[in-house]
Amino acid sequence: MKEFKIQPIKNGTVIDHIDSGKALKVIKILGIDENVSSVVSVVMHVQSSKKTYKDIVKVEDRELNPKELDKIALIAPNATINIIRDYEVVKKTKVHPPERVKGIVRCANPNCITNSRTALDTMEPVEPEFIVESVKPMRLRCVYCERELENPEEHLI
Ligand SMILES: [Zn+2]
Structure with a gap:
């Protein structure tokens, strides 16, 4: 299987393993609209394994707050959050649907x-x-x- 490569970003957040089709809801949760001032990339329906597909959202110069993370956990409970600083993944976590x-x-x-x-x-x-x-x-x-x-x-x- 050919692995999908995300173009590197300097600082920001990559939300990976979003359930296929939910990327636009994630964008909405993040409050990203036509007034956005940072680079946002949305990749939908990427092959994740043999039979499954995922979406990816990449937002430059942005880290997520706990409320945003809880919302993402509700609509995309398999998502992983990668915090990027200076092109390095400094933190990788899975979202946790709260109790x-x-x-x-x-x-x-x-x-x-x-x-x-x-x-x-x-x-x-x-x-x-x-x-x-x-x-x-x-x-x-x-x-x-x-x-x-x-x-x-x-x-x-
Ligand atoms: Zn009620």
Whole structure:
């Protein structure tokens, strides 16, 4: 098998082993849009092994914060994060879907306290919080209303 080579970057982050088809969601999580000012490369549907494909996202001059890493773990639980400094991989980690996620996905139940307009207007807003019940497939349960959330990637904040 011919190995796919990523063009080296001086400083930044390479997110590898993203589930095929999810690269654009990763880009969205990173807040990358038409106003981007650093080099971003997106490679989709690269052969990863004999039968599997992956996406890769490479962002120059950017390291990820814990919230971004948690979000990526929810939509691409197999991703690896390579931190590049001066052309060297200084740190390589696998994302870890957390046991609980707070403030990164919204509950699908419109009557949940975390979506309550009254709460938003008159009280401190209640930050949505979920227990990660299963990773494959990704399933979250709201700690407030116990509604199960099956497609967290569609409810990212
Ligand atoms: Zn809820």
